[in-house]
Amino acid sequence: MSRKNVKHGRIGRLDEQTLGYYRRVEQALNDGFDEDSDQKELFIQNVFNTLHTEAMLVSQNQTASNIVEHLLREASLKHLISFGQALSKDWELACTDRFVSHVTQTYTSQLGLRISENNHHQDGFSILTELYSFLMSNLAYHMQHTYASHIVRVMIETLGGVKCSDCIVRSRVARQSKGPNVKEASAIASPSKHFTSLLNEICNKIVHLDRIKDHVKNYLSNPVLQTLLLVLDKADPERCKSVCQYFVQEADIFKNEKTDANNEEEISLPELVQHEIGSHFVEQVIQTVGGELFDVILDSLLQDKLLAMAIHPTANFVLQKLIKCCHSSEQFEAIFKVLRKHLESILCLNHSQVIVCLAESCNKFGTKQEKLTKALMKTFHCYKPEERQSKCVPLFASLTAYEVFYKMPSDDEQDSDSDEEKEIKYPELTAVNIHGSLLLQQLLRFGNPKLVVTSLLNLKPSELRTMSCDPCGSHIVETFFTSQTIGEKSRDAFYLIMKSLYSDLACNKNGSRTLDTMFNTAPIRHKFTIAEEMIRHESKIRGDRFGRILWWNYNLNAFQRNKNEWKQRQLTEMKKRKLFQELISETPPHKPKKFKANRTESAEERDESKLDLQNTEVRQADIKSPGKTKKHKSPKCDTTKHKQTNELMDDEVVHSDVTGQDVKVSKHKQKLKKANRDV
Numbered sequence: 311m312s313r314k315n316v317k318h319g320r321i322g323r324l325d326e327q328t329l330g331y332y333r334r335v336e337q338a339l340n341d342g343f344d345e346d347s348d349q350k351e352l353f354i355q356n357v358f359n360t361l362h363t364e365a366m367l368v369s370q371n372q373t374a375s376n377i378v379e380h381l382l383r384e385a386s387l388k389h390l391i392s393f394g395q396a397l398s399k400d401w402e403l404a405c406t407d408r409f410v411s412h413v414t415q416t417y418t419s420q421l422g423l424r425i426s427e428n429n430h431h432q433d434g435f436s437i438l439t440e441l442y443s444f445l446m447s448n449l450a451y452h453m454q455h456t457y458a459s460h461i462v463r464v465m466i467e468t469l470g471g472v473k474c475s476d477c478i479v480r481s482r483v484a485r486q487s488k489g490p491n492v493k494e495a496s497a498i499a500s501p502s503k504h505f506t507s508l509l510n511e512i513c514n515k516i517v518h519l520d521r522i523k524d525h526v527k528n529y530l531s532n533p534v535l536q537t538l539l540l541v542l543d544k545a546d547p548e549r550c551k552s553v554c555q556y557f558v559q560e561a562d563i564f565k566n567e568k569t570d571a572n573n574e575e576e577i578s579l580p581e582l583v584q585h586e587i588g589s590h591f592v593e594q595v596i597q598t599v600g601g602e603l604f605d606v607i608l609d610s611l612l613q614d615k616l617l618a619m620a621i622h623p624t625a626n627f628v629l630q631k632l633i634k635c636c637h638s639s640e641q642f643e644a645i646f647k648v649l650r651k652h653l654e655s656i657l658c659l660n661h662s663q664v665i666v667c668l669a670e671s672c673n674k675f676g677t678k679q680e681k682l683t684k685a686l687m688k689t690f691h692c693y694k695p696e697e698r699q700s701k702c703v704p705l706f707a708s709l710t711a712y713e714v715f716y717k718m719p720s721d722d723e724q725d726s727d728s729d730e731e732k733e734i735k736y737p738e739l740t741a742v743n744i745h746g747s748l749l750l751q752q753l754l755r756f757g758n759p760k761l762v763v764t765s766l767l768n769l770k771p772s773e774l775r776t777m778s779c780d781p782c783g784s785h786i787v788e789t790f791f792t793s794q795t796i797g798e799k800s801r802d803a804f805y806l807i808m809k810s811l812y813s814d815l816a817c818n819k820n821g822s823r824t825l826d827t828m829f830n831t832a833p834i835r836h837k838f839t840i841a842e843e844m845i846r847h848e849s850k851i852r853g854d855r856f857g858r859i860l861w862w863n864y865n866l867n868a869f870q871r872n873k874n875e876w877k878q879r880q881l882t883e884m885k886k887r888k889l890f891q892e893l894i895s896e897t898p899p900h901k902p903k904k905f906k907a908n909r910t911e912s913a914e915e916r917d918e919s920k921l922d923l924q925n926t927e928v929r930q931a932d933i934k935s936p937g938k939t940k941k942h943k944s945p946k947c948d949t950t951k952h953k954q955t956n957e958l959m960d961d962e963v964v965h966s967d968v969t970g971q972d973v974k975v976s977k978h979k980q981k982l983k984k985a986n987r988d989v
Contacts, residue, residue, distance in 0.1 A: 322370030322409060329374060331360075336377045339384060350384075357381060358389045365396035366403065366410065375409040379416040387424040387434055394421065394437040401444040411457035414441075415464050422468030426500065435504065441465070442508055449515055453531040463537040469509040470541035471501040501545065509545065513538060517553060522561055523581075526588045536594045543598050554599045563592060564610050578618045583611075584625045593631040600637065608632070608641060616648045617655075626661045633667040639675040646671075646678050653689040662709055662745035669752035679756045686749075687761075703765040704739040704773065706753070707746040707783060739773040742783035751789040754796065763800050766790065767807070774804075775811045779821040788827045798833075805836045812840055813847035816861075817854040825860065837880055841869045 335357055343350040361368060361378070368374045382390070397404045397414060404414045418441065425434045445452050445462055452458040467474055501509070516538060525531040542550035557563050564580045582588035596607060611619070611632070619625040636642040646668060649656070656664050665686070672679045687693035690705040691712040698712060705715055712718070716736055753762045766786075769777070777783035790796060790804065805828070808815070815821035829840055844851055844866060851857035861867075869876040 322367075322372065324368065324371050324374060328364075328368070329371070332368065332374050332377045336380060339380055351386075354381070354384060354386075354389060358385065358392060362392050362396055365393055366400065369404075369410040369413040370407060372409055375413050378413050382413070382416050382420050385420065387421075387428050387431055390417065390421050390424055391431075391433050391437060393417065394434075398437060398440055401441060405441075405444070405452070405458040405461050406455060408457060411461060415461050418461060418464045418468055422471075422505075426471065426502070438468070439508075442469075442512075446512065446515065449512070450519055450525075453516075453525060453534050454528055456530065459530040459534055462534050466509070466512065466534070466537050466541050469501060469505045469512070470545035471505070472541045472544045474537050474540045506546075509541070510549070513542065513549065513553065517556055522557075523563070523588075526563065526582060526591050527585055529587050532587050532591050535591055539594050539598045550598060551600075551603065554595055555603055557595055558599070558603060558607060563588075563595065564607065578615055579622060579625055583619065583628050584622055586624055589624050589628050592628050596628070596631050596635050604635070604637065605641075608644070612644060612648070616645060617652055620649060620652065620656050620661060620664050621659050623659075626656075626664055630664055630667045633664070633671055636671060636675075639677050642671045642675055643678065646682075650681065650685050653685055657689060657709065662743075662749070666745055666748045666752065669749055673752055673755050676757065680758070683753065683756070683761060686753075699761055700765050700768045703750065703762060703769060706750050706762075707739060707742045707777065707786070709743045709746045738770060739776055742777060742780045742786070744782045747782035747786055750786045754786070754789045754793050757795055759793070759795055763790075763796060767800065767803050771807055771811060774807060775814055775821075778808075778811075778815055778824040779818040781820050784820040784824045787824045791827055791831045801831075802836075805832065805839070809839060809843060812843040813850055813857075816844060816851050816857040819856055822856040822860055826863070829860075829864065834877060834880060834884070838873075838877065840864075841866055841876070845870060 338353065343353070358381075361381070365378075369378055382393070385393070394417065397410075397417065404410050418438070421434055421438055425431055425438065428434070441461075442465060445458070445465060449462070452462055463474070516535065519525060526535060539550060539553065542553060563582045566578070566580055580592075582592050596604070599607065616629065619629040633642065633645055636645070649664070649668065653665060656662070668682060672682050684693065686706065687699060687702055690702065690710075692698035692702050692705055701712065701716075705712060708715060750762065753759055756762075774787075778787050791801060808828075812825060815825040825840070829837060832840065841864060844857075844861070844864070848866075852861055865876065865879070868879070
């Protein structure tokens, strides 16, 4: 736009009086109306009376359009109808203007909700139909328009009664600036028959568009196709399957396209799979399809294509989605069998997220866990000498090979130096890679993470402190304490290593979160130790903004006044947390386990000052010994009389089975006999 147009006036420019009015309207909406619905309704009515005459002009202003969107979210159906009548005068401008299009987008979603809430009001439905007809009049153009394509997506959502993920419907800038994001598609309203018929109509027209692959490759129409699949998946699954089948079999989105003969990788991969934009639609198809059609996709890609996908800069994301969407262990094992031998090649290209997906699926299906751990150790060159296996955690965390991390030659024959000289040269872990952190988190959740746990406990205290204070490494430590497959002895060893580092963790942004997880999952003796260590560094911790929060959360002032009272409070909180977990758990714990837990808790409650293991064992022995004296024996004469009366009163109370053992027949008869004996 030239400077002359800026000086003399541009489209959407409002005078200060008008703009100030709508700013006051926004301020009133933000302040609220103190639960006075009549006052709020009257206020909105007055604003819409003013907005009705200048709706298009106000919506063309950048600041005022945001205020109008806020106002539309508070409007009733009659207000939306009046506003829609103003927009219907020029649907072309309403859908293609850079600011009015956002207002139209919000208006469409709100109108669909109000129509569903008011039994599909005829006037509101007629306005929505007008907008729908305008979009359908030139659907291919609107799908590839910068602003109108967003309205097409919202129209599909409205007709299906589904709210899609913001990463598809909204741009990256809009996701960062406008409110909370919706991460997954969810149903928000039950569509009527009229809405369903319109949805089927737009679905048929989109599917049978000319040159559909060009729309798949377009960065504006591609999200429209993804939105269609997501909405159909929630609103009409059978229709969604038929649409996916059309794209897979008739549209041939997995068809190999011939390219240069010199590049074998591009020849072996379908064009859309390696396309930067089209691959997103392929991922959506893989996520949406199920059953036999997924097997067809998997079989078409398994023919010497999985490795090519894994090393391709774009197709590896499709492979990740393919691994995550496997529905059975057989499907995953077929992929794992191909990729297992090429993990080092995948890592060399920094496609480590593919390996993370393999680890996630190993946890999901509970299979191939040991083989993946072994393959990873071979990949990082720490498997053959058994001494190297204890060094796997820093290698996984930093995603570096053994020779690179420890700066040693790669030949195994040159590793004949003494162990003491090697330890002097060993560098320490200084940073954690995000994908290395995700990989270790999955490995710690394996059914038998012994090798990883042993390697983690072999780290130096300084390395554990670095890991605990690292933005990515702190999640590894949190997983270590929350994993259900790691025993108490391993956690006790970790507490002993970190005993002198609690103050450092408390004064760090990420370390404080790690220490909080350690404290919440710790038994009472370790909580007591953490509190004592923090008391020793009181001035350091209370002077730090992160340590000060932990100080008040752990109520260490009460610990200084009365340690026993503080311990009792912690025990009660642990009991409440345990009861809450039992309530929300699907399978209740067995009674013997509950009884043992109560015995250990009572031992910890009676422990006053020293909380070492020897004292707790002594006190448990003290508790068990009086339990034997509680059993009372009745006089022999009484028992013999009872036995005689039992045998004489009824011969059917007991009988002998094949082995000669007495088996009780009726407990009810025994109760009657006891009552007779008492009489």
